[in-house]
Amino acid sequence: xxxxxxxPLRAALLxxxxxxxxxxxxxxxxxxSDDSRLVSVDSSAEACTxxxxxxxxxxxxxxxxxxxxxxxxxYLLASDGLRIIGEVENIGPSxxxxxxVSAKDGGYITACKPGMKGTGIRADFTVTPSDQxxxxxxDDAQLVAQANRNYRAYVTDQSAQLLEKxxxxxxxxxxxEDDAARELYPRARVxxxxxxTVAESFGDLDPRMDAREADLxxxxxxxxxxxxxxxxxxxxxxxxxxxxxxxxxxxxxxLLADTRTLDTRVQDLTYSADQIANxxxxxxxxxxxxxxxxxxxxxxxxxxxxxxxxxxxxxxxFDGLRDLVDSKDADLGTTIQTRFEELQALLDAQRxxxxxxxxxxxxxxxxxxxxxxxVNALSEPLSQLTAVVLS
Amino acid sequence: MxxxxxxxxxxxxxxxxxxxxDDGTTAxxxxxxxxxxxAHQPGIVTPAQDRLHFAAFDVITRSRDDLVDLLRxxxxxxxxxxxxEFAGPVGAxxxxxxxPPDDTGEAIGLPTAGLSLTIxxxxxxxxxxxxxxxxxxxxxxxxxxxxxxxxxxxxxDGDLCxxxxxxxxxxxVHAIRNLARIGFGAVSVRWSQLGFGRTSSTSTAQxxxxxxxxxxxxxANVKAEEADALDQHVWVAGDDDPRGAWLAGGSxxxxxxxxxxxxxxxxxxLRDQETIIGRTKAEGAPMSGGGEFTEPDFALPGRDGPLxxxxxxxxxxxxxxxxxxxxxxxxxxxxxxxxxLGRLDAGLFxxxxxxxxxxxYVPMQTKLAKQDLLSEYLQHTGSALxxxxxxxSGGGFVGESLFA
Numbered sequence: 001x002x003x004x005x006x007x008p009l010r011a012a013l014l015x016x017x018x019x020x021x022x023x024x025x026x027x028x029x030x031x032x033s034d035d036s037r038l039v040s041v042d043s044s045a046e047a048c049t050x051x052x053x054x055x056x057x058x059x060x061x062x063x064x065x066x067x068x069x070x071x072x073x074x075y076l077l078a079s080d081g082l083r084i085i086g087e088v089e090n091i092g093p094s095x096x097x098x099x100x101v102s103a104k105d106g107g108y109i110t111a112c113k114p115g116m117k118g119t120g121i122r123a124d125f126t127v128t129p130s131d132q133x134x135x136x137x138x139d140d141a142q143l144v145a146q147a148n149r150n151y152r153a154y155v156t157d158q159s160a161q162l163l164e165k166x167x168x169x170x171x172x173x174x175x176x177e178d179d180a181a182r183e184l185y186p187r188a189r190v191x192x193x194x195x196x197t198v199a200e201s202f203g204d205l206d207p208r209m210d211a212r213e214a215d216l217x218x219x220x221x222x223x224x225x226x227x228x229x230x231x232x233x234x235x236x237x238x239x240x241x242x243x244x245x246x247x248x249x250x251x252x253x254x255l256l257a258d259t260r261t262l263d264t265r266v267q268d269l270t271y272s273a274d275q276i277a278n279x280x281x282x283x284x285x286x287x288x289x290x291x292x293x294x295x296x297x298x299x300x301x302x303x304x305x306x307x308x309x310x311x312x313x314x315x316x317x318f319d320g321l322r323d324l325v326d327s328k329d330a331d332l333g334t335t336i337q338t339r340f341e342e343l344q345a346l347l348d349a350q351r352x353x354x355x356x357x358x359x360x361x362x363x364x365x366x367x368x369x370x371x372x373x374x375v376n377a378l379s380e381p382l383s384q385l386t387a388v389v390l391s
Numbered sequence: 392m393x394x395x396x397x398x399x400x401x402x403x404x405x406x407x408x409x410x411x412x413d414d415g416t417t418a419x420x421x422x423x424x425x426x427x428x429x430a431h432q433p434g435i436v437t438p439a440q441d442r443l444h445f446a447a448f449d450v451i452t453r454s455r456d457d458l459v460d461l462l463r464x465x466x467x468x469x470x471x472x473x474x475x476e477f478a479g480p481v482g483a484x485x486x487x488x489x490x491p492p493d494d495t496g497e498a499i500g501l502p503t504a505g506l507s508l509t510i511x512x513x514x515x516x517x518x519x520x521x522x523x524x525x526x527x528x529x530x531x532x533x534x535x536x537x538x539x540x541x542x543x544x545x546x547x548d549g550d551l552c553x554x555x556x557x558x559x560x561x562x563x564v565h566a567i568r569n570l571a572r573i574g575f576g577a578v579s580v581r582w583s584q585l586g587f588g589r590t591s592s593t594s595t596a597q598x599x600x601x602x603x604x605x606x607x608x609x610x611a612n613v614k615a616e617e618a619d620a621l622d623q624h625v626w627v628a629g630d631d632d633p634r635g636a637w638l639a640g641g642s643x644x645x646x647x648x649x650x651x652x653x654x655x656x657x658x659x660x661l662r663d664q665e666t667i668i669g670r671t672k673a674e675g676a677p678m679s680g681g682g683e684f685t686e687p688d689f690a691l692p693g694r695d696g697p698l699x700x701x702x703x704x705x706x707x708x709x710x711x712x713x714x715x716x717x718x719x720x721x722x723x724x725x726x727x728x729x730x731x732l733g734r735l736d737a738g739l740f741x742x743x744x745x746x747x748x749x750x751x752y753v754p755m756q757t758k759l760a761k762q763d764l765l766s767e768y769l770q771h772t773g774s775a776l777x778x779x780x781x782x783x784s785g786g787g788f789v790g791e792s793l794f795a
Contacts, residue, residue, distance in 0.1 A: 022793040061485060088488065274489060339576060369579070375449050377576030387490030 037061060041112065043091070048112030048121035054351045055103075055125075056133030062110075066091045070115040073108040074099060076125070076145050079107040089116075105129040140324055144273045147320040151271050151279075152219050154316050155195050159263045162191035166259045170252035173228060175247070182232050186297075186305035187355065189225060193309030194316075197282040198269070199262060205312055209258050211299065226299070233299040275320060277386040279370055280317035283310040283378045304357035308347055309360040318382070329388045330382055338339075339378035346374050410477050410499050411414040425473045425507040427466055429641050429782040429791055431626065433473070434509030435719065435744050436615035438594040440556040443586030443723040443740065444563040445646065446571065447513070447549025447775060455521045458597040459794050464512060465553070465570055466788040475503040478569035495572070497565050504559035508566060508787045511552040511644050511777030516716040526793060528635030530643070530749040530754045531778050536770065538760040546648055546773030549581045554644070554742065556721075560587065582773070584648065586723025593721060599675060599683065602723050602739055603651055604667050604768075607675030610683055611710065613719040624717045624751065625744050637792035640781030642744045645718075645752050648725075648773030651738040654769045669703030677705060704765040707758060716751040719744040738769070748776060 022128045038061045042049040064074040071092055076085040076099065085108065086101035095127040105127045111120030165188035172181040192199060192210070207215070209224040216222055228251055234240040243251070271279075290296040291307040318325075318336060325333040350358040350367075363371075425433035449459055463690040468478045477483055479493025486492055509530045517527035517567040533548065553570055557563040564585075572582050590602045591609030595616050599607045613620050622628075629639035656664070665671055669678055669687070677687035678698045689706055691698050699706055710717050721744065760766055 055662070063485075097488070100481070100486055370451075373579040377451070379577040380572070383491050387487035390489050391487065 002309065034209060038063060040109070041074055042067055043074060043114060043121075044068045045070065045114055046121075048074075049111065050110060050123070050125070050273075053123070053125060054128055056105060056130035057105040058130055058390060059102050060127070062086075062088075062101070063096060064088055064099060064112075065096040066093055068114045069093050073113040073116055073120070074102070075111040075113065075120065076101055077109040077111060077122075079109065079374070081109050081122070103127045116178055125369075137286075138316075138328070140273075143324040143327070147273055147276055147324060148271050150320045151276050151317060152269065154320075155266050155269065158191045158195045158313075159266045160187065163259050163263045165191060166256055170256050173232070174249050174252045176245070176248075178232055182300070183278040185229065185232065185300060185322075186302035186357075188273060189302075189307035190305055190312075192225070193286075193306045194313035195266075196286055196310060196313065197279040198266060202262065202265060205258050206261055209255065209262070212295070216229065223251060224258070225255065227251055228255070229297065230299045236299060273324060274386050274390040276317045276321055277389050280314040280321075281379070281382050282383060283314040283317070284375060284382055286310050288372070288375050292375055294363075294366065294368075296315050297360065301359035301361050302357070303360040304347065304350055304363075308357065311340070311343060312349065314382070318385070321385070322391050325385065328391055332384055332388055334384070335381045336378065339374070339381060343374040343378050344370075346371055410475060410494070410501070410646050414695075423504070424475065426504050426510075427470055427473075427783040429784075431782045432509050432641070432779055432783075432789065434507035434556055435625070435642060435721070435779070436593055436621065437505070437507045437556070438597055438615070439589040439591060439721055440505045440507065440563075441558045441587065441589055442556065442560040442563050443651040443742075444555045444560070444567045444583065444588075444738065445586065446552075446553050446555075446567045446583035447581045447646075447741070448551040448571075448574065449581045450516065450520070450550040450577065452577045453520060453577050455794070457577050458521055459788075461574055462510070462790045462794075463788040464573050466783060468569060468573055469508040469510075469789075470567070472498075472566050472569065473506050473508060474502065475506075478566075478573070482621075488743065489507045495565065495569055497568075498562055501559055501562055501565075504557040504562040506555065506557040506562050506566060509554040509556075509644075509779060509781040511554075512790060512793065513551065513775060513777050514551050515548060516550040526634055526637060528778065530632070530747055531635070531776065534645070534748070534756075534774055534776050535753060537756050540760070540764065540774070542774050543772050546582045546584075548590075548775050549777075551578060552644070552646070552775065552777045560585070573745060580664065584725060584740050584773075585727075586725045588723045588724040590724055590739055591720040593719060601723050603653060603726075603737055604656055604664070604668070606670060606672060606740075607683065609720045610670075610675060611717070613717050620717065621719075624746055627746050631747065635778075637795070638778055638780060639792075642719075642746065642779045643748045644749055644777045644779050645741070645743045645745070646775040646777070647741040647771055648771070649739045649741050650736070650770045650772050652768045652770070653735045655739055666700050667703060667768075669699045669705030678703075700764065702762050703763045704759075704763050707763040708755065708763075713755045714750075715756075716745075716755070718751050738772075744779070 021200050036056050037058055039055055040051040041062050041064040043064055043066050056128060062076065064072075066072045071090060073086045073087065073089045073091065075084060076083060085103060086099050088097045088099045108125040108127060109122050110125045111122045113120035165184065167189045169181060169184045172184060200207070210226065211222065211224055212226050213230065215221060230237060230240070231243045231248070234242065287307055287310045291303045291310060294301070296302050296306050297303045318340070322333055347357075348361070352358055392400065425437055427433065452458060452582050472478055477494035481493050483492045483494040483496030483499055514532050517523045517531070519541070555563040555566040555569060557566070567583065589600055591612050592599050593612065593615055595614050599610050602608045613624050615621075627635065627638045627641050629636050659667070661672065665678060671678065672677060675683040677685060679688035679691040680698075687699055687705055687707075689697060689699050689711070706712055720742070722739050722741045724737070725740045726735055728736055730736050738768065743752065780793060783789055783791070
């Protein structure tokens, strides 16, 4: 669990909305470096004033300043006035935001939409031929729909397995079969960690199920996996009093009930391409902040199980988007794939038995550094994923 | 509907390329910006700035192409930042809204602050991973163990280094942060050191500053204005080493993290402090008399032997007792907080450029470690040696000659 939840994802998930943001334009990171491809836009209450009505083909930057008093939007539309090439939304009064789009030569229409209503203040815009290459994206709807279906199936499957193993786990724990419970603990949690960014999006469940002791505020009751973890592995605790059978039963019942609620809620979720991409990146952030530092499983030291599970989930999300990524930026797809493989090789070196891992306390500082380096190496290109799938 | 119009004389906004003067601030650069272009890299004879962020890196990729690509990207981004621009072509506040910006943004509105970047390569880069084993000059090897060294491996060595100097610490940190970010996947930060308060002058136009012992230091430094002395003592010549022709016009950089026993030093009488250093605390004049820039007279006798103690720091480090070797010192004070015992974790981050460390540094440091009165108050805790390639010509990249 992290205290900072990925709010945009949560908001969308709770609403059960999946806005499929498919822009047929193609924005890239390589904005033009010459001023002819920079167009400043003044969006006031009554006017939409551009510094130029034309620009050479290539990567264009529209620097939109809202000089009105209402929230505004800016669109670059195809000449039919319908197809959106690129847009920036939610520009508050006196704020400036850039729209970076790749546009080939031809006729376009620009539109400012003060108040976010109506068809906007429109004007013609011309992109003149130039020698800069312009990539035109294919229709992505099929690829996005496929990615959504696959990711949804993955989440519901992991949730079902989490529920099944949790049932088994709490039975062992309340029966006082601690050795068996300790065996199962990391194996049940992998299903949580694989879908951690989705599970975390439920702001009420996450703190009840996955809070670490240090996450609590004064007076807050500690429930969930890590409270049980400490009770099963109290060796590093000072002055710890083992829980009674009644206390164990309460913790176990709460965890099981919350897991059921989670499983019910994930059934109805759908995911847009950017949510899947942000989920992939988010899982790697979980690794960087909690797992590679050995903080997540402080008592059991089973951090590498969680590490692997986060990576599994991130990889599944990326794989689902791979065709979409390759259609837009094949080099990025290849780089991310390679970096996943390099990270996996380091994890594989720490495997013990069929499905186990070295405990965190047995890792040397050099091994932790190597894992951290590989996480950085993967996270940097992965941070580009969302913008690329949306482009 | 109207609204479309070409603004008369529509002013160019620069497409986010420059960070200077953003948000309406006015920022003036101090002097011409530094550049990798030219015979030598910047940050050596550049007048020493007030602040330092120095980082050493391990190369983690095994691909020579990736390493070359990194040096290219560092050269590009470094050149932009030295000009006061963003690290990337798009900048900190533009580009796709769903992607992280290609600059981290903390230097928006700040001037160039005289930023200089200097890139070096360590001996470990030549271990065979990148086909460079045959290109290592003989003197590019780990410095030997000196008496009383207490080196921390986590603060020593490195395959690559970047020295970022600026008059504003945020500008220097911004540069290292962005270069480290560009390097993820190819390099990993091994250690880094912040420094403040330059401890030497590299130009006759600069005052000699004070170190944390309160004394002027590096008075006899090689200065930018001494062209002959630079050629003799700082710049590597093409025929210095048959394997090191690629380093012609470059230099060697010795980096030493030298902790000072601050609290103990502060209890020494002024008499002892001046005896140990061999200069007056007020002026920095040699104990043999005159002003700061008067040559010390090591023979001038007093009641109980020479006025300048034979084991004083000024005599031990002076070119006249070191076969007339000189070095270009460019160090910084550092304070990394306090230790568990409440003592300052502080000292001198010694940086010095020279043509041949085996002749100019190793003998001197061996002698200082054993005989210098000052050594009792010092502890060397980090050490590294780098070769600093020459400047860049014609759209190339730093280190290009090494990979040619």
